[in-house]
Amino acid sequence: MIDFIKGHQTLILALLPIPFTFAGAWLAAWVQARGGHAQAEAAEKAARTAAAATLQAVREQADHAAAEAAAAALREQRISAARHLIRADRVLGRVLHTMFREPDTDSTPSYDDLLDAWGVVQLVAPTPLATASSRVLAAAQGLQLLVRHRGEAYRLHTQLASIRASRPEYDARQAAESLDALDALDALRAAYAAGEANMTELHAAASAALDRLPALDAEQASALLDDCVHPEMGPLLAQSWREHKEALDAFVSCARNVLGVTD
Known part of the structure; x- marks a missing residue:
């Protein structure tokens, strides 16, 4: 074997680089292939990350848009509810005036329309506005009952x-009788207010x-006689109208605050 190597030394030395060259080329190709695969994996990972970030941004934008739309819709509902209650309350007030x-x-x-409007406010309004309504x-209700x-x-x-005697539809006698009736009613009312036990004669x-x-x-x-068991209605009626106006003004003020309305 040694003799063979010695005899063919020149040939072997000439051929020996070939396998090493092939091995080197194969190793280089393998390394390059591995590098390309890693690079592809890195690119794919980066693409996935970018896609996830984009999707998250789209979702956040959609959620934000949905929240804004919901807030806008709720605001419109509250405006509509407040407007309906104010309108229904004013209509009822005009009707009560007409009843006189x-x-x-x-x-x-x-x-009933006012009650329905109140129910809507209870559903869509925050607690302060619902309380004001x-x-x-x-x-x-108190004014209507009265x-x-x-x-x-x-x-x-x-x-x-x-009634005054100067009015053409009444003569002096009729005016005097009307005033006498008023005095008798006032006396009966005063007796009820004082809690007198026997009011037969006054009645x-x-x-x-x-x-x-x-x-x-x-x-x-x-109706006039039965009403004498109650205090005089004039002051009570004025107080009821005043309380009603104060309640409505407070509701409007609260609604403006809830809706962010500023002067």
Whole structure:
């Protein structure tokens, strides 16, 4: 073997670099392939990261847009609810005023509309505004009860008080009888307020004074007599209207604060 190597030394030395060259080329190709694969993996990872970041940004933008849309929709709902309540309350107020001139006026539909408007506010408004709307409803309820239960008597009492002898539709005698009836009613009311035990004579006197007024029928006279068990309505009515206005003003102010309205 040694002799063979020695005999072919020149040939072997000439051929020996070939396998090493091939091995080197293969190793270089393998290393390059590995490098390309790693580079491809890195590029793919970077692409995935970029896609995830883009998707997250799109989602955040969509969530932000959805939140803004929801806030805008809620604001519109609150504006609509507040506007409906204010309008319904004012309509009911006009109806209650009308009842003094037209006793047969029915306030139920207007009150039901206000109640419906109040319910909507309770659903969409924050607590301060919902509380303010309840105050409006309570004030309107008290005013409506006062007008419905005592409005007819108050209207009749006001008519009697407005009679003067100078008015052509009444002569001096009729005016005097009207004033006598008012005095009798005031005396009966004062007796009720004082808690007097026996008011038979005062009641009879007031009833007789009303009977002398031909413009009043029995039902109207009874309404005036029955109303005497209550305090004078004029101050109560004025107080009820004042409380109602204060409640509505407070609601409007609260609504402006909730909606961020500034002057």
